[in-house]
Amino acid sequence: MAAKRILMIVGDFGEDYEIMVPFQALQAVGFQVDAVCPGKKKGQKVRTAVHDFEGDQTYSEKPGHNFQLNATFDEIRPEDYDALxxxxxxxxxxxxxNDRVLEIVxxxxxxxxxxxxICHGLQILTAADVLKGRRCTAYPAVGPEVKAAGGEYVEVPADEVVVDGNLVTAPAWPAHPRWLAEFFKVLGLRIEHEEAAMA
Known part of the structure; x- marks a missing residue:
């Protein structure tokens, strides 16, 4: 069976970990991941930002990596992909x-x-009007938008995840282990650990 193809939509000052970690982790387990950005082509870069939680009333922001796109936004066809x-x-x-982003979603x-x-990514789902009746989480500041879009906002710790059918959401990058593990399940991936041979 061919590897599942996954589309990732990124942009300038997307959160560094939330782009880099799933992009690499999904490839590590055999998925093809195409990262695209409106107005940019394969080989171009987006600038990322590191959001951290340091005791302030909101997150702090620092420069992240320059992330290289591996596909061209204007050339992708959403029907060619299995997941987003x-x-x-x-x-x-x-x-x-961007109307095309919303059409793709x-x-x-x-x-x-x-x-x-994950995190503020839910803002795109609210704008696309695809959350009516769906249980999901997001960065807490996006909660009011989820509710306004007809979604059921679920408040969970920063390292937790909410799964509603095919929709897997999390509040922020501390949830990566749970968020990615649940997404793997939705994608039909089973990871089995072999027991170490007895010495």
């Missing part, structure tokens, strides 16, 4: 203004394909 990943950070705030939602979104 939407990282958080500041990028979703402006990506949700609606394709995945309407065809019941797996969607993994």
């Amino acid at each position: 990943v939407i990282p958080g950070g500041r990028a979703p705030e402006y990506l949700r203004l 609606r394709h995945f939602a309407q065809n019941n394909k797996p969607i993994a979104a």
Whole structure:
């Protein structure tokens, strides 16, 4: 069976960990991941930002890596992909203004394909109007948008996940182990550990 193809929509000042970690982890277990950004082509880069929790009333922000895109936004066809990943950070705030981004998201939602979104990535799902009646979580500041879009916002610790059918959401990057593990399950991936041979 051919490896599942996963589309990841990123943008400038997306959260560094929330782009880098799933992009690499999904490839490590055999999926093909195409990372695209509106207005940019394969080989170009997006700038990322590191969001950290240091005791302030909101997250702090520091420069992250330059992340290289491996596909061209204008050339992708959503029907060629099995699942969608939407990282958080500041990028979703402006990506949700792009009509083509919203069309792509609606394709995945309407065809019941797996969607993994984290942190502020839920802003794109709210703008695409695909959360009505869906249980999900997000960065707490996005909770009011989820509710306004008709979704059921579930408040969970930063390292937890909410799964509603094919929709896998988490509040922030501390949830990566749980968020990715649940997304793997939705994608049909089973990871088995062999017992070490007795000496």
